[in-house]
Amino acid sequence: MERTTLLSLLSLISLLSFIFLPSTLAEIKTLAITSDSRPMILIEKFGFTHTGHVHISVSSVSYESLNPSLPPPLSSLLGFFLLSQESLLQILQESQQNPNFCVLSSHHVINLFTFQDLSLNSHSFNHSYPITAPNEYSLFFANCAPECQVSMSLRTEMYNLDAAGPGIPPVKDYLPAGQTQLPFLYFLFSVAYLVFLVVWVLVCVRNKRSVHRIHLLMVGLILIKALNLICAAEDKHYIKVTGTPHGWDILFYIFQFIRVTLLFTIIVLIGTGWSFLKPFLQEKEKKVLMIVIPLQVVANVASAVIGETGPFIKDWVTWNQVFLLVDIACCCAIIFPIVWSIRSLRETSKTDGKAARNLAKLTLFRQFYIVVVGYLYFTRIVVYALRTIAAYKYQWVSAAAEEAASLAFYLFIFYMFRPVERNEYFVIDDEEEEAAQAALRDDEFEL
Template identity: 75%
Template sequence: MDKSLLLFFLLLIILPLSLAEIKTLKITSDSRPMILFEKFGFTHTGHVTITISSVSYTSTLPNPSPNLLGFFLLSEESLLRVLLEAQQTPNFCVLSSTYIRFLFTFQSLGQDNSFNQSYPVPSPNEYSLFFANCAPETLVSMSVHTEIFNLDGTLRDYLPAGQTQLPFLYFSFFIAYIGFFAIWVYVCYHNKLSIHRIHLLMGVLIIMKALNLICAAEDKHYVKVTGTPHGWDVLFYIFQFIRGVLLFTVIILIGTGWSFLKPFLQEREKRVLMIVIPLQVLANIASVVIGETGPFIKDWMTWNQVFLLIDIICCCAIIFPIVWSIRSLRETSKTDGKAARNLAKLTLFRQFYIVVVGYLYFTRIVVFALKTIAAYKYQWVSSAAEECASLAFYVFIFYMFRPVEKNKYFVIDDEEEEAAQAVLQDDEFEL
C-alpha cells in the first residue's frame, strides 16, 4: 500500500461525515484504490444493505481477479492495525485483512452483474463503508444503492447513533430564536426613536437563523424516519446561504459603525463587502456539494479544501473593519473634545472585537475538535455546542447594539468627561 493510500485512510477516517441516508450513485471508469461511501455510528441493531448493478471493469492487465474488487467496513479502532499490516505485507490488499469486516467481492456477482445483500452489524461502533480496488490499472463502473440504518424496535433510524438527537436539538433552538425575535421586536417597538437601519437588518438575521434551524430539524427528521430529506435539504441550503451572507454583512456593518455611528461606508469598507459576499456565495456552493454528494466523488476533498480556505478568508476579512473603527475612534477622541463619549464607543468596539474573535475561534476550532475527538455516540454534542455559542453570540451582540433612548455609552456627565480625557491621554491600546 503506497503513501498516498495511507494518507487517504488517515484523512477520510478523521473527517466528521454526516452522509447517513439512502443513497443511489453511479461510478464510471474509476481507478481509485479506495472509495469511501458512508461513515455511520451503529448500535447493536445496525444494518447495511448494498445493491450494485451494471457492474463492469476493464484493465490493461490480463484477467483481473474479481476477488480483488469488493466492499468492507472499517472501524477507527482497526485503522492503525490495517495500516501497520499494509506496511508489513508485500502486495497487500485490504480485502484480505483480518481487521476489517468483510462484506463481498465481485466474485459474488450474479449472471446479470448485480448483487443485493443486507448485513447485520451486531457490534456497536462507528464504521466506514469502503469499496476497495486492489487490481492494478483497473477501471470500475457500477451503480451503487446503499441503505444504512439502526433498528429502533421495528422502525428504521437512518441517522447515526450520535446524530439521532439532532431533530429535537434543532427544533429546540428554533423555538429559542423565535422567542429571541419576539423580544427584539418588543425592544425596537418601545425604542422607535432610537432605531437605525442596522437594527432592522439584525431582526431579519434572527428570522433567517430561525428558518434555517426549522429546515435543519425537518431535514434531519425525514432522513431519520425515511432515509431521504423530502426536499427540506433544498430549503435548508437556501436559508443557510441567506443567513450566512447576512451574518457576515451585519458583523461588517456593525464593525464599520454603519447606521450606528455614521450613515455611510468608506470605499475600503465597501470593498470588504464586495469581497466577502461573493466568497460567501462560493462557500455555500461548496457546502451544498459537500453535503449532497459525498467522498465517493473524485473532487470531494477539493471542495472541502475550498470551503475551509474561503471560510478562513471571510473570518479574517470581517475583522479589518472593526480594527479600522477602533483606530478611527482612538484618533478622533483626541481632537473632537468629546473624550468620554468616544472612550465609551471605543470600549464598545473593543468588546465587539473580542466577542467576534472568540466566536469565530470557538465555532471554527473548538467545534471541529469536538467533532473529531468526541465518541461517535456523542457527535450531537458538537452541534449543541455550536448552536449554544451562536445563540450566546447573537444575544450578546444584539444587547450591546440594541436601540435604547438613553444608551449608557452616550449619557455622559462632566466628571466622566474629565476622567475619560485623562484615560485617553494615557491610552496606548494597539491591536
C-alpha cells in the same frame, strides 16, 4: 498495490473519513460509478448500535484492465468492506510489512462481499448485513487489482433498528447513533430564536425613536436563523425516518446561505460604525463587503455541492479545501473593519475634545472585537475539536455546542447594540469627561 501508494492513500482516507464528512447527507444513497480506477472509494460513514444494518445493492457491474498486457482482473480483488477508526493503525502496519497487501485480505476489516459473489447472469448483488459489534464504521469499495477500472450502479442503506413497543415491529433509524437527537435539538433552538425574535421586535417598538437601519437587518437575521433551524430539524427528521431529506435540504441550503451572508454583513456594518456613528461607508469598507459577500456565495455553493454529492466523487477533497479556505478568508476579512474603527476612534479622541464619549465607543468596539474573534475561534476550532475527539455516540454534543455558542453570540451582540434612548454608545455625561481623558492617556487599547 505498492506500499508507498497504499500508505499515502490510507493517510488520506483517515483524514477524509473521520474529519471532513458533512452532516447533511442522506443515509440512503444511489450512486453511479463510471470507469473509476481509484484503489479505494469512501462511500459513507455511519455510527451503528447493536441493532445496526448495512444493505448494499449493486447492478450493471463491469470491470476491465487498463493495460492490455495484464491478465484479466481477479473478481476476488474487488469488493466492499467496513473499517473502524480503531482498525486503521493495524491496516497501516500490515501495509508496511507486505508491499503487495490488499485491504480485503485483512482480518482487521469487516468484509461484506467481493465481485466473486456476483450473480453470473446479471452481474448484480443484493444483501443486508447485521452489525454485531457496535461502532462507527466507514463503508469502502476496494480495488486491489492493478490498473483496473470499475463501473457499477450502487445503492446503500445504513440504519439502526429502534424498538417501537411490545408487539410492534422495530423502526428503522437512518441517522447515525450520535446524530439521532439532532431533529429535537434543532427544533429546540428554533423555538429559542423565535422567542428571541419576539423580544427583539418588542424592544424595537418600545424604543422606535432610537431604531436604526441596522436593527431592521438584525430582525431579518433572527428570523432567517429560526427558519434555518426549522429546516435543519425537518431535514434531519425525514432522514431519520425515511433515509432521504424529501427536499428539506434545499430549503436548508437557501436559508443557510441567506443567514451566513446576513451575519457577516451585519458584523462588517457594526464594525464600521454604519448606522450608529455614520450614515455611509468609506471606500475600503465597501470593498470588504464586496469581497465577503461573493466569497460567502462561493462557500455556500461548495457546501451545497458537498452535501448533495458525498465523499465518493473524485473532486470531493478539492471542494472541501475550497470551502475551508473561503471560510477562513471571510473570517479574516470581517475583522479588519472593527480594527479600522478602533484606530479611527483612538485618533479622533485626541482632537475632538469628547474623551468620555470616545472612551465609551472604544470600550464597546473592543468588546465587540473580542466577542467576534472568540465566536469565530469557538465555532471553527473548538467545535471541530469536539467533533473529532468525541465518541461517535456523542456527535450531537458538537452541534449543541455550536448552536449554544451562536445563540450566546447573538444575544450578547444584540444586547450591546440594542436600540435604547440612553446608551453609552450615544450619550455620556459631561462630568465623566475628566476621568475619561485620563483613561485615554493611560490606556492605548492596543490589540
